[in-house]
Amino acid sequence: MYKYDEYDQAMVEARVAEFSDQVRRRLAGEITEDQFKPLRLMNGLYLQLHAYMLRVAVPYGTLDSRQMRMLAHIARTYDRDYGHFTTRQNIQYNWIKLEDAPAILADLASVEMHAIQTSGNCIRNISSDQWAGAAADEITDPRPWAELLRQWSSFHPEFSYLPRKFKIAVIAADEDRAAMRLHDIGIQIVEKDGQHGAAFYVGGGMGRTPMIAPLIKDFVPLDDLLSYTEACLRVYNRYGRRDNIYKARIKILIHELGADEYRRQVEEEFAHVKTLGIDPPRAEFDRIAAQFAPPPLDASAPDAVDRSDPDFAVWLDQNVAAHKVPGHAIINISLKPVGGIPGDASSAQIDLMADLAETYSHDELRVTHAQNIVLPHVRKADLYAIWQKLDEAGLATPNLDLISDIIACPGLDYCSLANARSIPVAQKIATRFADLGRQKELGELKLKISGCINACGHHHAGHIGILGVDRKGTENYQLLLGGSGAEDVSLGTITGPGFDEDGIVDAIERVTDKYLSERTEGERFVDTFRRVGMAPFKEAIYG
Amino acid sequence: MKLLTGNDLKTGFVTWWTGADWSIHIEDAADVGENGDAILAVEEAARRVNAPYIIAGEMTPDGPRPAHIKDRIRALGPTVRPDLTLKPADPTAGDWVI
Numbered sequence: 001m002y003k004y005d006e007y008d009q010a011m012v013e014a015r016v017a018e019f020s021d022q023v024r025r026r027l028a029g030e031i032t033e034d035q036f037k038p039l040r041l042m043n044g045l046y047l048q049l050h051a052y053m054l055r056v057a058v059p060y061g062t063l064d065s066r067q068m069r070m071l072a073h074i075a076r077t078y079d080r081d082y083g084h085f086t087t088r089q090n091i092q093y094n095w096i097k098l099e100d101a102p103a104i105l106a107d108l109a110s111v112e113m114h115a116i117q118t119s120g121n122c123i124r125n126i127s128s129d130q131w132a133g134a135a136a137d138e139i140t141d142p143r144p145w146a147e148l149l150r151q152w153s154s155f156h157p158e159f160s161y162l163p164r165k166f167k168i169a170v171i172a173a174d175e176d177r178a179a180m181r182l183h184d185i186g187i188q189i190v191e192k193d194g195q196h197g198a199a200f201y202v203g204g205g206m207g208r209t210p211m212i213a214p215l216i217k218d219f220v221p222l223d224d225l226l227s228y229t230e231a232c233l234r235v236y237n238r239y240g241r242r243d244n245i246y247k248a249r250i251k252i253l254i255h256e257l258g259a260d261e262y263r264r265q266v267e268e269e270f271a272h273v274k275t276l277g278i279d280p281p282r283a284e285f286d287r288i289a290a291q292f293a294p295p296p297l298d299a300s301a302p303d304a305v306d307r308s309d310p311d312f313a314v315w316l317d318q319n320v321a322a323h324k325v326p327g328h329a330i331i332n333i334s335l336k337p338v339g340g341i342p343g344d345a346s347s348a349q350i351d352l353m354a355d356l357a358e359t360y361s362h363d364e365l366r367v368t369h370a371q372n373i374v375l376p377h378v379r380k381a382d383l384y385a386i387w388q389k390l391d392e393a394g395l396a397t398p399n400l401d402l403i404s405d406i407i408a409c410p411g412l413d414y415c416s417l418a419n420a421r422s423i424p425v426a427q428k429i430a431t432r433f434a435d436l437g438r439q440k441e442l443g444e445l446k447l448k449i450s451g452c453i454n455a456c457g458h459h460h461a462g463h464i465g466i467l468g469v470d471r472k473g474t475e476n477y478q479l480l481l482g483g484s485g486a487e488d489v490s491l492g493t494i495t496g497p498g499f500d501e502d503g504i505v506d507a508i509e510r511v512t513d514k515y516l517s518e519r520t521e522g523e524r525f526v527d528t529f530r531r532v533g534m535a536p537f538k539e540a541i542y543g
Numbered sequence: 544m545k546l547l548t549g550n551d552l553k554t555g556f557v558t559w560w561t562g563a564d565w566s567i568h569i570e571d572a573a574d575v576g577e578n579g580d581a582i583l584a585v586e587e588a589a590r591r592v593n594a595p596y597i598i599a600g601e602m603t604p605d606g607p608r609p610a611h612i613k614d615r616i617r618a619l620g621p622t623v624r625p626d627l628t629l630k631p632a633d634p635t636a637g638d639w640v641i
Binding site for chain 1: 550552553554555556557587590593594610611612613616617620621622623624627
């Protein structure tokens, strides 16, 4: 994985020093909150319901055991002994003291991490496929390109004050594990005539106006990747709606211009940008890519796994995925125990996952946008030993992609923007469907909950989505069906009137019962919904 | 009744205006009546509170209760982590929020 060079380290340390002084001045009363707020947000420090919240960037979700241990250290030392992994592959701490923020950022800098650009109208953390570098179906590791974009976008002077925040995802497989087309720019590394290039999807997003990104260019030579991205941003930066925060995202611009006109303007801008020489020489990309060299995996390692422990076998079937190298596997650690808080992990659990990565996974971990953790490079022969340790720590819930593997934003329990609580709903649904046999009978079913229209819980992209709203001061939950953030991307449709906290759980049970009665052989929930439409589900829900 | 609330500058903790000072306990909160804006301006300028605002509430036998659930959650703590609330030993404390 990428290691900071002297410039990276100097930049991050300079920012720590700068922010430390800004905090000192704020505490001394030399600057007001109005003056300080944009400065703290540039460093990922929000003021939430109960305290300051710090969002730490995990570039494309990749980190090593040293960094993971630092995340545990921060949770233990400065917070309340836990962290919350987010849908942008980051981690958030909910109980930060302003006076501790400089020390935390210094600790992060000591392990090549920071919280820069995790807030504000800038290019946010680049996200990617959590199985990058390990997935059997990828054509290349997308992370070197994500890293190139990270370096290009960090402190980019032209794009530090965009009309609105900007999110980019990079993948390199046909199976989309990063909700790529629901990003401002989704880049898929593709192959054409033996050459790798980038397909650009621009103008996707969730929030109050969800849109699926249209294809703007099917093949951009990789040597032009930065120039083309810069052209996409420039057109947006020039014409994005700064007059209306609700219409300021690039998706609105492209919707209003039309994809063809946006493409024309990007091409025109690209012709100019390409003359500026911003694309790095191939040698610089190769320097970056060399740091993502595959770990030395032994392809002759044993492929057989002893399945005699039935609990282990269940977990193996549900949470372990194929690795591109024989004899190896990808472990998906669920942070969704029944009745737990989706995405939360204690400092002890974070430490354990770091230890397991160091011992068994070539020192690598990944954070997923589904709020789980991945050990990407594990020998199959070690799976049972790892499972035993995960199980002891409450980290072996075998529910990946099942109904209890719920994405949920922090909701009204923590977030000042939220209108309703998300976590209790997730807990009640997971408890209602706790029986694993029942979950497996339902099969792949992605349930996603947001506590407000901002859609941090990706409710538009859930096979079943839930949106919490405030109805005259009372929490109310709207139900959506038929969304997907994967390669079969689609947006969910609201079923009808909303429900209270218990009513939404009952409604979901009626929906899943209807699915079981309607499905044909091999159909997932979302397939059945697409085939039969909303009507039978609506009848099941409302009578 | 009207309550004045904000966050402590250093810690970020939720605080309530008691009539003379700030407290993290909603039970100590005072009705600011029509004086909220004036108190808010003085206290914010003195950096004794961060991001203050006035909310509606009602007096109950258990003390002041914010009208909106968001402020009740702020007052007690997250409903999903009773151990992290201001009343970790009271298993029924969450009922006050809902």
